[in-house]
Amino acid sequence: MVEKKKTTTKKTETKKQDTKKVAPVKQEGKKQAKAAAGSTTEQKARVGVFICHCGTNIAGSMDLTAVEAYAKTIPNVAYVDNYKYMCSMPGQAVINKAINDNKLTGVVVAACSPRLHEPTFRTATKEGGLNPFRFEMANIREQNSWVHMHDQEGSTDKAKDAIRIAVAKAALLQDLFPKAVPVEKAAMVVGAGVAGMQAALDLSAAGIKTYLVESDASIGGRMSQLDKTFPTLDCSQCILTPKMVDVGREPLIELFTWSEVHEVEGYIGNFDVTIRKKARGVISMAEGEARGIVGGGCNGCGDCEGVCPVVKPNEFEMGMKPRKAIYINHPQVVPLLYTIDFNSCVKCGLCVTICGEKKAIDLEAKDEFVKVKVGTAILATGYELFPIEKKAEWGYKKFENVITGLEFERLICASGPTGGHLVRPSDGQTPKKVGFVLCAGSRDNTGIGKPYCSRFCCMYSLKHAHQIIEKIPGCTPYLFYMDIRSFGKAYEEFYYRIQDEGAKFIRGRVANILEDPKTKSLHVMTDDTLLNRPIDLEMDLVVLASAVQPSADTNRTRKLFGVSCSMDGWLLEAHPKLNPCGTTTAGVFLAGVCQGPKDIPDTVASAEGAASAASIPIHKGEVELEPYFATCIAEKCAGCGMCVNLCPYSALALVKKDGRTVMEVTEAKCKGCGTCGGFCPGGAIWMNHFATPQIVAQIDAFLLGGEQ
Amino acid sequence: MARTKGYPAALDKKLQDTKFYLDDSNPEFTKNVKAISRTTAHMCYQCGTCTGSCPSAPRSSYRIRLFMRRAVLGLENEALTDPDLWLCTTCYSCADRCPRDIIPTDVIMSMRNLAFKRDIIPVNFLKTVQAIYSSGHGVPNNDVNRAAREKLGLTRDPPTTHMYPEYIKGIQKILDHYKLKANADRIVKEREG
Ligand SMILES: Cc1cc2nc3c(=O)[nH]c(=O)nc-3n(C[C@H](O)[C@H](O)[C@H](O)COP(=O)(O)OP(=O)(O)OC[C@H]3O[C@@H](n4cnc5c(N)ncnc54)[C@H](O)[C@@H]3O)c2cc1C
Ligand code: SF4
Ligand code: SF4
Ligand code: SF4
Ligand code: SF4
Numbered sequence: 001m002v003e004k005k006k007t008t009t010k011k012t013e014t015k016k017q018d019t020k021k022v023a024p025v026k027q028e029g030k031k032q033a034k035a036a037a038g039s040t041t042e043q044k045a046r047v048g049v050f051i052c053h054c055g056t057n058i059a060g061s062m063d064l065t066a067v068e069a070y071a072k073t074i075p076n077v078a079y080v081d082n083y084k085y086m087c088s089m090p091g092q093a094v095i096n097k098a099i100n101d102n103k104l105t106g107v108v109v110a111a112c113s114p115r116l117h118e119p120t121f122r123t124a125t126k127e128g129g130l131n132p133f134r135f136e137m138a139n140i141r142e143q144n145s146w147v148h149m150h151d152q153e154g155s156t157d158k159a160k161d162a163i164r165i166a167v168a169k170a171a172l173l174q175d176l177f178p179k180a181v182p183v184e185k186a187a188m189v190v191g192a193g194v195a196g197m198q199a200a201l202d203l204s205a206a207g208i209k210t211y212l213v214e215s216d217a218s219i220g221g222r223m224s225q226l227d228k229t230f231p232t233l234d235c236s237q238c239i240l241t242p243k244m245v246d247v248g249r250e251p252l253i254e255l256f257t258w259s260e261v262h263e264v265e266g267y268i269g270n271f272d273v274t275i276r277k278k279a280r281g282v283i284s285m286a287e288g289e290a291r292g293i294v295g296g297g298c299n300g301c302g303d304c305e306g307v308c309p310v311v312k313p314n315e316f317e318m319g320m321k322p323r324k325a326i327y328i329n330h331p332q333v334v335p336l337l338y339t340i341d342f343n344s345c346v347k348c349g350l351c352v353t354i355c356g357e358k359k360a361i362d363l364e365a366k367d368e369f370v371k372v373k374v375g376t377a378i379l380a381t382g383y384e385l386f387p388i389e390k391k392a393e394w395g396y397k398k399f400e401n402v403i404t405g406l407e408f409e410r411l412i413c414a415s416g417p418t419g420g421h422l423v424r425p426s427d428g429q430t431p432k433k434v435g436f437v438l439c440a441g442s443r444d445n446t447g448i449g450k451p452y453c454s455r456f457c458c459m460y461s462l463k464h465a466h467q468i469i470e471k472i473p474g475c476t477p478y479l480f481y482m483d484i485r486s487f488g489k490a491y492e493e494f495y496y497r498i499q500d501e502g503a504k505f506i507r508g509r510v511a512n513i514l515e516d517p518k519t520k521s522l523h524v525m526t527d528d529t530l531l532n533r534p535i536d537l538e539m540d541l542v543v544l545a546s547a548v549q550p551s552a553d554t555n556r557t558r559k560l561f562g563v564s565c566s567m568d569g570w571l572l573e574a575h576p577k578l579n580p581c582g583t584t585t586a587g588v589f590l591a592g593v594c595q596g597p598k599d600i601p602d603t604v605a606s607a608e609g610a611a612s613a614a615s616i617p618i619h620k621g622e623v624e625l626e627p628y629f630a631t632c633i634a635e636k637c638a639g640c641g642m643c644v645n646l647c648p649y650s651a652l653a654l655v656k657k658d659g660r661t662v663m664e665v666t667e668a669k670c671k672g673c674g675t676c677g678g679f680c681p682g683g684a685i686w687m688n689h690f691a692t693p694q695i696v697a698q699i700d701a702f703l704l705g706g707e708q
Numbered sequence: 709m710a711r712t713k714g715y716p717a718a719l720d721k722k723l724q725d726t727k728f729y730l731d732d733s734n735p736e737f738t739k740n741v742k743a744i745s746r747t748t749a750h751m752c753y754q755c756g757t758c759t760g761s762c763p764s765a766p767r768s769s770y771r772i773r774l775f776m777r778r779a780v781l782g783l784e785n786e787a788l789t790d791p792d793l794w795l796c797t798t799c800y801s802c803a804d805r806c807p808r809d810i811i812p813t814d815v816i817m818s819m820r821n822l823a824f825k826r827d828i829i830p831v832n833f834l835k836t837v838q839a840i841y842s843s844g845h846g847v848p849n850n851d852v853n854r855a856a857r858e859k860l861g862l863t864r865d866p867p868t869t870h871m872y873p874e875y876i877k878g879i880q881k882i883l884d885h886y887k888l889k890a891n892a893d894r895i896v897k898e899r900e901g
Contacts, residue, residue, distance in 0.1 A: 439807075444807045445807060445808050446806075507756070508755070508756035508757075509755035509756055509757045509760070510760065511757045511758075511760025511761040512761065512805070525761070527757075527765070527771075529755070529759075532771055534760060534766050
């Protein structure tokens, strides 16, 4: 601290000589401001500084009396006050009154972060009669009192610096006026699992045209692979198919299956999205009609499937059932439309022949691109299983009778590969003892598995235990667990019920599994931590409740929409508690598991939240854009056009104006990133709210420092 | 004795107060174990993977997970005076599989270090020290091994201090630096006279 004081005095001396140099810059700044905004008043800056205690959050870590006394000495400061909670109604009233009583031209609040309360104080500034963009925040909480809690002197000095810098900017702020742009009355939902379907149904019910883009051949997602659903045990298909049918029938939903998002341009209210319709090789009846083929297009008869000679594993059945190169996943698909897997099709043409006059099959089909305009978008790209064979100790893909939870769902499902008979893959025998390995790959800090809890595996393992007891008399499920997380409504009661039905719970994470090479039975090794005894239990079948991870194409898709993700790849919400459906990209929202593991009730709730949030800008009809765009000072622009290529948002163009070539900004496209402003060699680009003179003044205020 | 009124003496032990009281735990112990083992010993969530992996557990009363619990709670005396502490084979199976990425083996090693500071150590471990001091090997070569090595086409002695006894001096210097040999001799003498 002592050292700092010394340099401070030295700097103050140099400041005296420097003032002259700085002053012209400031004046030029004002001229430019005038040129750019045309509405700045010439009057001398009068800044009000309002210091917040935030209870003891700030006041407890620094000497606010000293900070306040110091603020009074800063040039251009006309008024200083403090309040216990500046964001409260009385706190805001202090600002309002001071603006009027002291004819303030700018407002600085020294408090928390702009992310938290900038909107609050902008409103307060506006209510006091000033343009809201004449407000500047000095963060003395997150970046100061909270991190320097035990350094009273240091944090007091730092708060003085922060306020001096904010005042320097506030003195040069100008009036800005946000632009309102119209919002396209259409939305897009990416991913048609239960989340995407619910969001699309809600949006369309609210009268909004919705494009639903699904990468698979059918909608439905993971839920259509499930047999029953906890805790009520309704049949998954029975509750899902009505929704799928509704989606298929709703005139306001335009469905793009076997498709993906290829390119996204624009911003909230006006996203231009290019959809890639992957070559499917089969046309729908509607497409048939459009091509003038009377009664043509695929009617789902399945004749082609009968003749196709190529056999492949069916992914929907987790590879446990065959399919042809031309196929549908299961009988309830929506749309009922066949698809050719061109990676395995040998183009023999047999399907084309049998399809005959319907002319539904086109072996030369190519990818098609469709461009649509939407106001808002929801990502609902769901999840996939973590490749659990990476945890080699449990023997998945090595021992035949070790399966995953999703494979169990298909095996126990009446429409699955075994007609609902749970059997051992090794010999088709009905198991008598089934082990369930919970937290398989979840809650794992080794770097191989996932550090998080996958959230629905406890509950579905309980469900699986129930299904076994119900379907196979005399078969006992053993659940190897660390904790049973039955947190939802009626979940703990479900746990009670399954234990009562006879499931055995062993508190111990499975150390490893060994296979008896003769019987293919499995020895599950762990520690019964409650007995404090190592155990070796022989099971006929073992089900791994594998961890889940974001679906494969999530990362590419999220980047197109400018959405961030957390370290483990789940898409990042705007705020984990207060804005779980929003993202930091205005107009883009999240639904379902793509944001983090969720069971169906939570997925549907999140989808309805996202749909509601996504419909708000559309119903309002217009959105305000932050007026932080670049402007070209035509007299200074040499028309070199170098900035045009630098802009990442294609917001700039060269135009003819008064016989000269100059740059012009499309304000709605500009995101205010400053790339062009920082670059322009002639200083012809003025970045509103982050203008060069404003920033230079802040830097000067920091470097010159000291008592003013 | 009077309390048991003719019941076997073992009952006396069974009637002891075995509650865990706050002053049983020494937070410094948790810190020391972490510092010596250089692993996150305080992060164990008691899943049982280690005991489930441990080749010693099914053959003895040794439970690595119990020692991990003692590390977390700072139960110093309980950990250091339990003779099971010396039943780990240092195979590192638990370390391979611990989902919290802890190295339980190194936790055991750190506890053995701390126990040794209090002269708590089985004599056979001290005899190993003496063997290393005199031969450079904890388990010196013998004729059976030599014959087996010959059969495999190897030299009768491995290229260690067995083949180059002149390096034993170096090993002795290291052991002397840590006073390991002196302490071993002292304790063996105290125990065996
Ligand atoms: C074995 C098992 C059993 C379960 N049992 C239950 C239960 O009983 N009860 C319960 O409440 N929950 C259960 N769950 C959880 C349930 O599966 C999920 O909550 C639910 O499926 C989440 O739906 P979603 O729409 O978010 O994701 P998903 O179902 O994964 O749907 C995502 C959709 O998006 C598509 N997609 C992915 N990426 C893209 C892209 N880039 N572009 C376009 N489309 C894309 C996918 O093809 C898919 O159709 C279980 C989970 C498992 C693994
Ligand atoms: S052309 Fe392809 S899809 Fe059609 S029958 Fe032959 S292999 Fe199957
Ligand atoms: S839900 Fe249960 S089984 Fe799944 S990771 Fe969480 S605790 Fe483990
Ligand atoms: S494996 Fe690791 S986390 Fe699990 S009980 Fe052992 S030391 Fe603790
Ligand atoms: S290193 Fe020790 S505690 Fe760990 S598994 Fe091997 S014998 Fe058991």
